[in-house]
Amino acid sequence: MPELPEVETVARGLRAVLPGRRILSVRLGKTDFIDDPAAIERELPGCRISAVHRFGKFLLLDLKRPTGSGVQFSLQIHLGMTGQILTCPPEARIPPHTHLFFALDDGRELRYTDIRRFGRIRILTNGARETLLAEFGLDPLEASEEEFDASIHSRRARIKALLLDQHVLRGIGNIYTDESLWRARIHPMRLGGKLKEEELHRLFTSVQQVLKEAIRLRGSSVSDYVDSNGQPGEFQLRHRVYMREGKKCFRCSTLIRRASVAGRSSYYCPRCQAAPRLARKKRKVHTK
């Protein structure tokens, strides 16, 4: 499941090979995950890729038209859960569920494969780009501690929901939420606004450490994730709670539990991460 560290790894890999390359032609398979497939086929051939960015969990390929004004726009890619984007020789075996092929001017091919097609691809014009950037929250690695605190402290929702909310922080998903909360020893059902200063500090530090370590290990490969060279990451070997239900906590040996919080499977240590009182059943309103 590509989250910030996985998308960052992919972005770095693509950044090493794509800038300067020209897209010669485009071939599409299934297109129900593409906003406007006809526009992709029409607009992209001939364009030169000028830069590769990560924005939250999105990849942005900046493109420059060959003609006249050299107008710039971007291809916005969200990998969803099972999306893979990589470059390879055109004769390489085509894996099932590969739906997008870009022939490049260095003789290689850029391909997009997505088993579930939960990913999304669309053309992003400059106007829409500003709108997109404004809609999303802080980049957790760029945010200051003050900004981080302010975005959590004013909120009443559960901390798990806040960390997952791309409009609060951009790029964090289920894996890195649970791993960060475990490191910070905070229960996923705690309310954002009720976290103490010390807890917010631990959380800020934990989020940044987890993301940085995961980037260093090139992401977590739990299902289909591979980088732009087709290689898996290694951070899944360092997971402390995610998918470890019934196994021993690395700190206290209590058995890790799983509960549904904010509609997501959440893994936590019931001893290290004390539950808030509100996590119990809602009090029934007593009449008479």
Added chain:
DNA sequence: CTTACGGCCTGGGTGC
């Protein structure tokens, strides 16, 4: 306005 929740999209893995 904020928050919670359920349904939808798809198909691989699991369990019977």
Added chain:
DNA sequence: TGCACCCAGGCCGTAA
């Protein structure tokens, strides 16, 4: 061997 069901993340509608 087959097959029904669960689940994943983002998004949307609805309700409180």
